[in-house]
Amino acid sequence: MPELWPGSVAGYLTKEEAPDSLILLPAPPVAGSSALAADEEANRVGLALRGSPRFAQAAEDANLTFPRAAGAFSCALGAPVTEADTPRIYLLLRRVLSDAGYSTSRAKHLYKRPRPLLVNKEPTCTPAEEADLAKQGSYPSGHSAAGWAWALVLAEVAPDRADAILSRGRTFGQSRVVCNVHWQSDVVEGRVMGAATVARLHADPAFAADLEAAKKELNAVRAKALAPVRDCKAEAGALAVSP
16 A cells, blocks of 8 residues: 555545535534533643653554554554554554544634644643644544544454443543643544544445455454553553543
8 A cells, every 4th residue: 555645545535535524513612612611621631640641641642653553452452453463454544544534624724723732831742743733723633533433443343342442442532632732522523523434434345345354364363362562551550540
């Protein structure tokens, strides 16, 4: 699969086929609304976790670059996710990432919602990325869309692990609140776009074929009893504290 740019491969969907966030989502919360007050309260809870293992996990979840990002669901899946061990699952996640990320773009570009770091002037879990993040709209969260899309797809690959996988999909999105780069409503609506993306993907023959191949690949990996690629005990401890 050729890269569109370094680290990114083409998804399954064209721009015209991708879900439209301007049609599917409401406008972001406005000043004085109860929704904005809820966002601000969630942000305060997230800021209180700075310096904690949960904050460190949020920094890890911020990394959408492969090969590192491939391991985000390894513990929940109960198996390694690497290009060497599970190449079909690995490529499936890379392509779904592109589709889910693109699904959020129209609303991001229209609303240009300021991210929490620009409002509260507090640091994030990824200081090197703050200058670029400040230029990008906050609503909806592309990370949350990707994480939830990954969770839905992997729950089909391993239905016996669905609860653990979906829980991880939720915490993956919540990491953006902990990181001080997204509001809670950004994350919630990001999940909507992730779900919309997966719903659309089920009409794509190439995705359907890759999904079936991923199921067979996981069965082969399980037969070898290969372990996850992350420290699952440390991850579980960090994620036990999540807004």
